[in-house]
Amino acid sequence: MTTETKIVTKNLNLHYGEKHALKNISLDIPVNRVTALIGPSGCGKSTFLRSLNRMNDLIDNAKIDGSVLIDGTDIYHNGIDVVELRKKVGMIFQKSNPFPKSIYDNVAYGPRINGIHDKKILDEIVEQSLQRSALLDEVKDDLKKSGLALSGGQQQRLCIARALAVNPDVLLMDEPASALDPIATAKIEELIYELKENYTIVIVTHNMQQAARVSDYTAFFYIGSLIEYDETKKIFTTPKEKQTEDYITGRFG
Amino acid sequence: MKKKIIGWIFVFSTAAATLLIVSAIGFMLFEIIRGGWGKISWEFLTGAPAEGMTAGGIFPAIIGTVLLVLIMSVAAVPIGTITAIYLSEYANRNSIFTKLIRFAVNTLAGVPAIVFGLFGLGFFVQFVGGGIDKFISGDAQLHWGQPNILWASLTMALLTLPVVIVSVEESLRAVPRDLREGSLALGATKFQTIIKVVLPNAYTGILTGAILAVGRGAGEVAPILFTGVAYFLPHLPSSLSDQFMQLGYHLYVMSTQSTDVEATIGIQYATALVLLALTFLLNFSAVFLRYRLRAKAI
Amino acid sequence: MILNRTQTNGISTDRNTRSSAHHYTASKIAGGNINLKKRFRIGEFIAENIIKGVSFISFAVIVLIFIFVFREAAPIFSPAKQTSTTNTELVQETYGEESSTANETVTEQKNKSVESSGSEGEATAQNLLGKEWQPVSENPKYGLLPLIVGSFKVTFIAVLIGAPIAILAALYTSFFAPRKLREFLKPAIEFLSGFPSVVIGFFALVTLASLFQNLFGYQYRLNAFVGGIALSLAAIPIIYSVTEDALSAVPKFMTEASLALGATKWQTALFVVLPAATPGVFAALLLGVGRAFGETMIVLMATGNATLMSMNFFEPIRTMSATIGAEMAEVVFGDTHYNVLFFIGSILFIFTFILNAVAEFYVRNKLQKKFQGTA
Ligand SMILES: Nc1ncnc2c1ncn2[C@@H]1O[C@H](COP(=O)(O)OP(=O)(O)OP(=O)(O)O)[C@@H](O)[C@H]1O
Ligand SMILES: [Mg+2]
Numbered sequence: 021m022t023t024e025t026k027i028v029t030k031n032l033n034l035h036y037g038e039k040h041a042l043k044n045i046s047l048d049i050p051v052n053r054v055t056a057l058i059g060p061s062g063c064g065k066s067t068f069l070r071s072l073n074r075m076n077d078l079i080d081n082a083k084i085d086g087s088v089l090i091d092g093t094d095i096y097h098n099g100i101d102v103v104e105l106r107k108k109v110g111m112i113f114q115k116s117n118p119f120p121k122s123i124y125d126n127v128a129y130g131p132r133i134n135g136i137h138d139k140k141i142l143d144e145i146v147e148q149s150l151q152r153s154a155l156l157d158e159v160k161d162d163l164k165k166s167g168l169a170l171s172g173g174q175q176q177r178l179c180i181a182r183a184l185a186v187n188p189d190v191l192l193m194d195e196p197a198s199a200l201d202p203i204a205t206a207k208i209e210e211l212i213y214e215l216k217e218n219y220t221i222v223i224v225t226h227n228m229q230q231a232a233r234v235s236d237y238t239a240f241f242y243i244g245s246l247i248e249y250d251e252t253k254k255i256f257t258t259p260k261e262k263q264t265e266d267y268i269t270g271r272f273g
Numbered sequence: 274m275k276k277k278i279i280g281w282i283f284v285f286s287t288a289a290a291t292l293l294i295v296s297a298i299g300f301m302l303f304e305i306i307r308g309g310w311g312k313i314s315w316e317f318l319t320g321a322p323a324e325g326m327t328a329g330g331i332f333p334a335i336i337g338t339v340l341l342v343l344i345m346s347v348a349a350v351p352i353g354t355i356t357a358i359y360l361s362e363y364a365n366r367n368s369i370f371t372k373l374i375r376f377a378v379n380t381l382a383g384v385p386a387i388v389f390g391l392f393g394l395g396f397f398v399q400f401v402g403g404g405i406d407k408f409i410s411g412d413a414q415l416h417w418g419q420p421n422i423l424w425a426s427l428t429m430a431l432l433t434l435p436v437v438i439v440s441v442e443e444s445l446r447a448v449p450r451d452l453r454e455g456s457l458a459l460g461a462t463k464f465q466t467i468i469k470v471v472l473p474n475a476y477t478g479i480l481t482g483a484i485l486a487v488g489r490g491a492g493e494v495a496p497i498l499f500t501g502v503a504y505f506l507p508h509l510p511s512s513l514s515d516q517f518m519q520l521g522y523h524l525y526v527m528s529t530q531s532t533d534v535e536a537t538i539g540i541q542y543a544t545a546l547v548l549l550a551l552t553f554l555l556n557f558s559a560v561f562l563r564y565r566l567r568a569k570a571i
Numbered sequence: 572m573i574l575n576r577t578q579t580n581g582i583s584t585d586r587n588t589r590s591s592a593h594h595y596t597a598s599k600i601a602g603g604n605i606n607l608k609k610r611f612r613i614g615e616f617i618a619e620n621i622i623k624g625v626s627f628i629s630f631a632v633i634v635l636i637f638i639f640v641f642r643e644a645a646p647i648f649s650p651a652k653q654t655s656t657t658n659t660e661l662v663q664e665t666y667g668e669e670s671s672t673a674n675e676t677v678t679e680q681k682n683k684s685v686e687s688s689g690s691e692g693e694a695t696a697q698n699l700l701g702k703e704w705q706p707v708s709e710n711p712k713y714g715l716l717p718l719i720v721g722s723f724k725v726t727f728i729a730v731l732i733g734a735p736i737a738i739l740a741a742l743y744t745s746f747f748a749p750r751k752l753r754e755f756l757k758p759a760i761e762f763l764s765g766f767p768s769v770v771i772g773f774f775a776l777v778t779l780a781s782l783f784q785n786l787f788g789y790q791y792r793l794n795a796f797v798g799g800i801a802l803s804l805a806a807i808p809i810i811y812s813v814t815e816d817a818l819s820a821v822p823k824f825m826t827e828a829s830l831a832l833g834a835t836k837w838q839t840a841l842f843v844v845l846p847a848a849t850p851g852v853f854a855a856l857l858l859g860v861g862r863a864f865g866e867t868m869i870v871l872m873a874t875g876n877a878t879l880m881s882m883n884f885f886e887p888i889r890t891m892s893a894t895i896g897a898e899m900a901e902v903v904f905g906d907t908h909y910n911v912l913f914f915i916g917s918i919l920f921i922f923t924f925i926l927n928a929v930a931e932f933y934v935r936n937k938l939q940k941k942f943q944g945t946a
Contacts, residue, residue, distance in 0.1 A: 101609040107460030117451035280837040290739035359626035377630035383927035385865025391916040395639040492767025495867040521769040556765040
């Protein structure tokens with residue numbers, strides 16, 4: 021890998037109570053690239069993703085050790101402010117979760133909690149964020165409409181806009197298109213492609229084609245372990261591990 | 274064959290028991306409506322008792338009840354809501370502190386109403402009220418150290434506190450986890466998330482809790498027996514240190530201590546009907562709100 | 572503006588030399604676009620502590636109840652109780668004690684200048700265990716036995732009548748009732764718990780009392796039986812509701828397994844589900860007992876309030892709670908009678924406290940073990 025690295029995990033282990041959900045994961049995620057996480061259900065993709073912005077802290081019985089460095093800073097060091105971390109590392113959830121507020125208020129949520137209340141500045145941020153998430157044209161006449169009134173694909177892009185408004189470096193996406201129809205999915209994929217110019221993106225997906233289409237690097241997880249990690253085209257053409265090959269060719273039990 | 278008969282008897286008896294309860298409720302409702310309906314009139318609802326309580330209306334008792342539950346809510350709803358927020362948002366399930374609070378809430382729900390009355394008398398009236406008097410006037414005269422509507426309302430607030438807590442906590446837990454995570458993932462703090470996302474989505478639950486508490490408080494008598502209620506007052510309470518009349522107590526007094534039953538039985542039924550109508554109205558609206566809340570959560 | 576970002580690629584090749592964690596420095600952090608250093612959020616801190624403090628009130632109240640109810644009861648145990656000379660008018664109500672048609676009357680005993688001196692008026696242990704409750708007389712007697720017996724008697728009647736009805740109704744609701752009916756039944760019966768107890772008491776006083784007297788022809792219009800029936804109306808919704816919850820918490824697979832083995836619906840209900848829900852039903856009973864035992868207004872209005880001690884269910888009784896309710900407003904603060912009433916309150920409190928604690932403990936432990944394995 022020749023590009024510079026944004027996120028480094030080292031010997032990352034995570035336990036849910038007795039369950040060893042992540043086993044010694046060491047992975048370098050390059051800056052301004054899309055890295056896809058694939059693997060069978062329950063292998064720990066979401067868990068890994070959520071450990072990158074410490075969302076697992078919210079789970080009572082989750083215990084983590086090892087380290088995650090973002091820009092060289094260990095985010096699990098106890099001098100780290102989790103709230104600030106999450107501003108820097110945004111997250112898009114599998115099930116779109118707009119707040120039951122207007123489109124405008126959804127996008128302005130992040131800036132407002134950061135103390136920005138100037139109407140002009142907020143307007144600008146909302147517009148730019150919606151623009152970047154390719155939603156502006158569809159909603160610009162009706163920003164007062166409830167976010168819940170949008171279609172599934174629009175809701176997901178609203179969530180992306182909401183995350184962008186906080187101005188993160190990294191976007192974590194957990195199967196962002198799994199609940200969407202093909203057209204909405206294509207839009208999201210297109211968006212991801214554009215966003216990677218400015219953001220480091222880590223995306224979990226179940227869809228092999230999607231991984232192949234949008235990502236630059238792919239990591240294959242299996243039962244909590246990282247089996248193989250390489251450039252996407254290598255993973256999909258010449259995987260080194262048998263398990264990877266079985267999985268991507270759909271020969272997986 | 275024999276088994277079949279046993280089964281039949283069993284099923285029949287369960288149905289009969291259910292029918293018995295439902296008919297007891299129906300009978301009670303019917304009796305009170307039948308006895309009280311004719312007496313209800315505008316004059317009755319807006320007039321004061323007259324002729325040694327054998328005539329006139331129940332206006333002071335209605336107002337007293339309303340004031341009681343209002344002051345009670347001012348204390349019980351915020352405290353209950355905040356406790357519910359703690360239990361649902363902050364509490365670590367396994368910490369001793371949390372277990373203590375939970376245990377206290379459950380215990381509070383089971384304390385007999387009359388014990389609250391005793392507590393109100395010993396704590397609010399004598400200890401707090403008496404303390405204030407001593408502080409202000411130096412032992413001389415009793416002002417706050419006597420039963421009044423404030424102490425009665427606060428006593429009632431303690432009784433209804435668990436009602437608020439349980440109801441609000443349920444509604445907070447019904448707020449989808451997604452929304453909380455969505456907010457936290459944007460870098461909102463826990464408190465920001467609670468204020469901006471959790472509470473706005475739980476307000477029907479808070480309202481439900483408040484209404485249930487009010488319904489409960491409107492119907493209880495034992496806690497106020499010696500913390501502030503009065504048998505008869507010629508005027509409405511005008512300050513927190515006044516005593517007050519209350520519907521339930523009025524009913525109790527009229528039905529057990531009236532010397533002229535013939536003259537007052539109509540008033541008794543009508544008072545019971547008004548009290549019942551008031552608590553039902555409150556409970557119904559709470560059930561309705563809760564139903565809508567649950568429908569929304571699904 | 573905010574999108575005017577500078578993609579500082581914070582870290583470079585030296586990352587391999589960093590021994591993971593504890594190497595970050597302030598300058599490194601400053602290199603990123605957001606300072607990740609932990610900050611102290613005063614608002615957050617204050618909010619959290621206020622919330623925690625307020626939620627502590629519930630616990631504090633329990634402790635305060637203990638302290639204040641017991642504190643006022645305590646003087647009866649101190650041997651050197653001062654003699655008190657009081658100049659008051661004491662009123663004691665005993666209604667319903669009279670025969671059928673004579674309605675409730677108020678007997679007033681005006682005792683000017685009650686002098687309780689020496690050992691006679693004191694609430695010694697012996698006095699408290701006595702069989703006579705005559706707190707207002709020349710020679711006051713504070714025998715609690717008739718009150719305790721009265722409380723247990725009426726509670727016993729209420730639960731004996733209410734529990735089977737409530738449990739059967741819960742079984743009907745969760746097993747045999749058609750779906751539509753079930754959706755009506757649960758709220759309808761729980762709706763009974765919304766009846767103010769003073770209304771139930773009133774109903775018992777004016778309607779049930781006469782009805783049952785005509786039906787059974789006993790001597791006293793108001794008595795333990797009438798009180799017990801009325802009280803069961805208060806206990807039924809609790810027992811019903813908790814039992815119904817316990818029944819529907821029994822996992823579906825148990826029901827289905829039984830039905831699949833060819834058992835009928837009623838056999839499944841009676842021999843599979845009900846036993847599985849026993850802890851819940853037991854807790855329901857305890858809560859029902861607690862509710863009945865602590866209830867004041869219903870028994871005050873419907874039991875006749877005479878301090879008789881007999882095994883006859885059709886004689887008037889007086890409960891502990893009713894005694895407090897009837898007499899507290901008339902006593903002199905601080906005298907023995909007052910203290911004894913608080914002592915009775917302490918007994919009520921402790922008793923219901925224990926019942927609730929056992930119910931909660933029992934349900935939580937047993938039910939969880941049963942359905943969630945012993946892991
Ligand atoms: N809160 C939790 N408590 C206990 N175990 C958990 C918890 N969350 C996840 N797990 C377990 O950890 C493992 C990894 O879960 P994770 O959600 O990360 O899988 P995933 O790869 O994202 O699966 P999917 O593709 O289905 O989303 C699974 O076996 C799951 O059952
Ligand atoms: Mg997942």
